[in-house]
Ligand SMILES: *[C@@H]1O[C@H](CO)[C@@H](O)[C@H](O)[C@H]1NC(C)=O
């Protein structure tokens with residue numbers, strides 16, 4: 297008798313462990329629709345008890361409650377039989393390659409489903425009549441869903457706390473419904489094609505902590521009612537078509553950490569009440585039509601502020617002293633405004649500051665500015681292009697004896713019409729990787745010490761008044777000669793912002809030496825041939841003479857070589873054909889002679905690369921060489937005028953600008969996509 301009871305118990309126990317038959321069959325049917333692509337291991341769903349299968353969890357009644365298969369390299373479509381798992385409360389298929397549309401029935405039988413994560417797959421089609429009465433969290437981001445945003449989800453799913461529709465192809469106005477999600481905390485639908493005004497209903501959902509709707513075509517104003525959502529901590533509406541002003545009462549949002557409104561058409565001023573948002577960490581207002589006196593803003597309460605970007609607006613006045621009191625600041629960008637006055641001395645106290653861009657303003661006293669900023673020990677990126685005008689920045693002793701800027705990696709001071717010699721304190725910046733002093737009025741020679749800067753790999757001295765020879769020491773630049781120096785600029789990205797296209801644009805800037813448009817003389821030093829990592833070399837529009845050193849053919853990574861507008865003579869070295877990556881080559885307007893090399897990249901260069909050299913010959917110039925047509929000298933074309941005086945618009949200048957750009961472009965912005973204007 298006891299044995300029978302025992303057996304009975306054992307049997308029922310075994311039964312309890314094996315899964316429900318319908319669930320088992322539904323899972324198997326689901327399984328049949330998936331295929332896993334190598335190198336993935338197919339799911340090990342071979343045993344009879346489906347409750348033990350990988351990714352499956354059952355409740356004590358042997359019903360499947362969880363199916364969690366994220367990142368398994370699974371592809372295929374979702375089988376409608378999944379809808380038979382009526383006890384399912386958690387479904388996570390994130391980060392696979394499932395495709396096709398979602399089966400309609402799924403939405404009507406999964407009454408217990410609380411959490412649905414289908415993010416990062418290849419689902420398409422629209423989401424029709426969602427009906428998940430128990431839903432709390434819904435993530436379909438990073439797919440290819442189309443149609444209108446399924447706001448009606450809120451009509452049946454009253455408990456939902458998180459909705460993530462971002463990075464799909466949803467379009468049109470946001471229809472009614474969102475307001476019914478009275479427990480909603482996170483609402484994300486960025487990177488879609490949504491339009492119309494922000495739905496008023498949204499402002500009634502008091503529980504909201506995050507509204508992220510960037511990269512859509514939303515228009516109209518942000519309603520003042522947003523300030524009544526007292527738990528809001530993230531507002532991200534960047535890259536839309538919003539107009540009107542930043543809500544005046546925004547200061548009511550005491551929990552606000554991120555206010556990201558850049559790249560819209562907002563106008564008016566920055567509301568003073570914003571300075572009451574003491575939790576604020578990120579404040580990005582770049583690329584709008586905002587204006588007003590920036591110095592009237594009182595920043596001192598923003599003790600947590602890490603990044604501020606007011607660039608590309610119309611702010612006037614002086615840099616506010618109260619900004620210096622924000623002791624958490626890592627990045628400040630005020631570029632492309634109409635700021636005047638000097639850099640306040642107190643900026644030396646912002647010890648956390650690592651990125652600063654004030655390019656394209658109307659400041660004065662560059663030496664004073666440098667003396668102050670040198671004391672910001674963490675400063676690694678400094679953009680001061682077209683920010684001062686026509687000032688001397690000589691070898692000021694007060695700068696030379698300071699030991700500042702020891703962490704500086706990018707220094708851009710182009711287009712300031714600065715006078716004097718190339719400042720020798722720059723030679724002490726051991727971490728400097730990028731130096732842009734282009735479009736100034738620097739005189740004297742190019743210092744030899746530049747060649748011993750251990751990390752320098754981009755040097756831009758374009759269009760100055762430099763004279764003398766190009767020092768052969770430049771050929772010693774370590775970061776251009778050997779691979780072991782860290783030429784990666786991406787470590788300059790700020791951690792709190794993600795990457796974009798511009799990111800690549802900045803951090804892929806080619807290693808280059810640009811000394812074009814000066815008055816350099818003498819021969820081109822053969823030592824340049826040591827710089828085998830060099831990708832761009834501009835020697836154009838100087839007074840270089842002698843022949844082209846054949847050592848340049850060692851620059852196997854070279855993509856651009858511009859020697860136009862000099863007095864070079866002799867032949868074009870045949871060995872330059874070895875430069876397989878060369879896509880731009882110009883020797884125009886020199887005094888070269890002989891036959892233009894044939895083969896390699898030389899077959900791709902047109903006559904513009906060579907014109908203005910009466911003694912050069914070759915088919916590209918339609919001028920026969922004496923050897924091939926004995927006796928014939930070929931016709932002699934008149935020299936083409938140099939492009940020396942042609943004006944380059946600032947926005948086509950990648951380095952100075954692109955660079956300055958760089959920083960926020962990439963970094964601070966989550967978001968740099970639009971006009972090149974906010975570059976600096
Ligand atoms: C598959 O799972 C069963 C038990 O569920 C286990 O015994 C077996 O070793 C697994 N096979 C592989 C290849 O992992």
Ligand SMILES: *[C@@H]1O[C@H](CO)[C@@H](O)[C@H](O)[C@H]1NC(C)=O
Pocket residue numbers: 366367388389390411412413433435
């Ligand atoms: C789904 O799985 C991924 C990967 O483990 C995880 O990051 C994500 O948070 C899960 N989703 C939910 C809603 O739990």
Ligand SMILES: *[C@@H]1O[C@H](CO)[C@@H](O)[C@H](O)[C@H]1NC(C)=O
Pocket residue numbers: 318376377378379380401
């Ligand atoms: C399982 O789901 C399929 C597809 O939705 C449906 O046709 C079938 O009737 C369901 N089976 C049961 C037993 O509910």
Ligand SMILES: *[C@@H]1O[C@H](CO)[C@@H](O)[C@H](O)[C@H]1NC(C)=O
Pocket residue numbers: 390391415416435436437438458459460482484
């Ligand atoms: C949704 O999923 C994506 C991709 O897995 C993830 O990055 C995102 O944080 C999730 N959304 C929420 C609100 O958790």
Ligand SMILES: *[C@@H]1O[C@H](CO)[C@@H](O)[C@H](O)[C@H]1NC(C)=O
Pocket residue numbers: 416417418438
């Ligand atoms: C989006 O999905 C793709 C694959 O479909 C993946 O490579 C990418 O990392 C995902 N992006 C995010 C932000 O999760």
Ligand SMILES: *[C@@H]1O[C@H](CO)[C@@H](O)[C@H](O)[C@H]1NC(C)=O
Pocket residue numbers: 395396397420421422
């Ligand atoms: C969804 O993608 C599949 C291929 O994965 C395609 O056959 C189908 O037409 C697409 N459906 C829609 C509505 O775009």
Ligand SMILES: *[C@@H]1O[C@H](CO)[C@@H](O)[C@H](O)[C@H]1NC(C)=O
Pocket residue numbers: 469491492493
């Ligand atoms: C979308 O909303 C805008 C304003 O919010 C309105 O003018 C437009 O008619 C709406 N479009 C549709 C298709 O509902």
Ligand SMILES: *[C@@H]1O[C@H](CO)[C@@H](O)[C@H](O)[C@H]1NC(C)=O
Pocket residue numbers: 502503504527
């Ligand atoms: C705001 O957040 C707090 C703390 O998480 C919570 O107790 C409170 O209920 C929230 N308020 C609303 C209106 O949701």
Ligand SMILES: *[C@@H]1O[C@H](CO)[C@@H](O)[C@H](O)[C@H]1NC(C)=O
Pocket residue numbers: 496517518519520521
């Ligand atoms: C905010 O919305 C309310 C109600 O729709 C409206 O009366 C008010 O004019 C709106 N304010 C702005 C600035 O759009």
Ligand SMILES: *[C@@H]1O[C@H](CO)[C@@H](O)[C@H](O)[C@H]1NC(C)=O
Pocket residue numbers: 539540541563564565
């Ligand atoms: C802002 O722009 C709106 C039109 O979008 C205009 O009516 C309003 O006067 C402007 N406000 C200011 C301060 O310029």
Ligand SMILES: *[C@@H]1O[C@H](CO)[C@@H](O)[C@H](O)[C@H]1NC(C)=O
Pocket residue numbers: 547568569570572
């Ligand atoms: C900032 O907050 C203080 C204290 O709550 C309040 O007295 C003041 O009016 C607020 N300032 C603005 C501009 O809203």
Ligand SMILES: *[C@@H]1O[C@H](CO)[C@@H](O)[C@H](O)[C@H]1NC(C)=O
Pocket residue numbers: 710734735754756757758808810832944948949950951952953
């Ligand atoms: C150097 O600066 C000049 C002018 O700012 C620009 O034209 C050029 O493209 C820059 N060089 C590089 C390598 O970006």
